[in-house]
């Protein structure tokens with residue numbers, strides 16, 4: 001795979017989103033199958049793995065620790081902190097320094113490693129100034145527990161405040177043809193400050209591959225039926241599906257699959273962009289690795305831009321409640337988002 005710079009690291013142009021084997025898109029696969037998938041991904045050339053303490057409440061990090069700790073020098077490891085569990089068993093945003101410190105120690109144990117290469121604050125907790133949370137992450141750097149700091153779903157203003165406390169290596173937020181929020185401000189801020197940008201849900205939660213079901217066909221433990229429901233609601237979904245025919249034709253004329261086209265479009269947005277498609281299927285992991293072999297000319301990028309964007313897509317990316325509590329949405333005030 002092609003290589004890209006990520007702070008002090010060199011990584012494959014696309015990383016592997018590891019979440020899916022533990023949660024998010026239907027039932028888990030057996031642990032041993034996840035182990036085989038992870039090992040095959042390293043063999044194929046993926047050298048950037050994305051997980052979080054939140055994914056399967058530690059299950060995902062433990063899988064990486066169990067199946068990949070013997071190959072620790074072959075991948076740059078990213079994980080995340082910033083959630084805690086209430087006494088009632090509810091998972092809530094929590095950016096308090098003591099929580100971040102404790103979560104990191106749990107992550108290290110589960111990942112079976114001495115140091116995490118990139119540790120993100122998973123969400124900006126509105127109750128805790130971003131400077132305090134990043135200050136805690138800076139302490140973890142000083143303690144040698146993490147090498148670099150990342151932030152997820154952050155708006156441009158919060159990013160600048162955070163970067164003034166400690167250099168930020170990467171921002172990870174949703175970005176794809178159908179979610180353009182980062183284009184408002186954060187991408188430019190990242191370029192200005194020399195920060196990498198890691199798009200999550202780069203395949204639009206499978207929509208762009210043409211294989212995604214609408215919410216009437218998915219199980220309850222599927223993100224598309226819960227927090228990311230609006231675009232998969234039958235009425236919006238039927239509208240959105242009309243985009244897939246022309247999208248498929250562009251893929252065909254570029255000699256690639258729709259998934260590869262979605263990744264190639266992201267990779268064409270800048271050298272500091274490193275998408276992390278997620279899958280629990282071996283063949284899809286291999287297919288996605290080929291996204292960096294697709295080179296798009298400027299006319300094709302413009303054609304894709306005009307075809308699929310927030311004006312041509314029906315529905316917001318998240319439910320209204322989630323739009324309202326997500327820091328990155330401050331860059332794009334709109335109905336449902338933060339004002």
Ligand SMILES: NC(=O)c1ccc[n+]([C@@H]2O[C@H](COP(=O)([O-])OP(=O)(O)OC[C@H]3O[C@@H](n4cnc5c(N)ncnc54)[C@H](OP(=O)(O)O)[C@@H]3O)[C@@H](O)[C@H]2O)c1
Nearest residue numbers: 017019200201202203204205206209259277278279280281
């Ligand atoms: N920072 C954050 O808040 C945040 C939020 C969400 C995700 N993430 C990270 O980003 C990663 C990727 O995001 P995501 O999983 O939400 O979205 P995504 O990569 O856009 O899409 C995942 C969906 O597409 C399917 N898929 C993958 N490759 C495919 C292919 N070639 N053909 C057809 N279907 C394909 C997957 O199926 P299967 O899973 O059934 O194989 C799954 O349903 C996650 O694994 C996670 O590490 C971070």
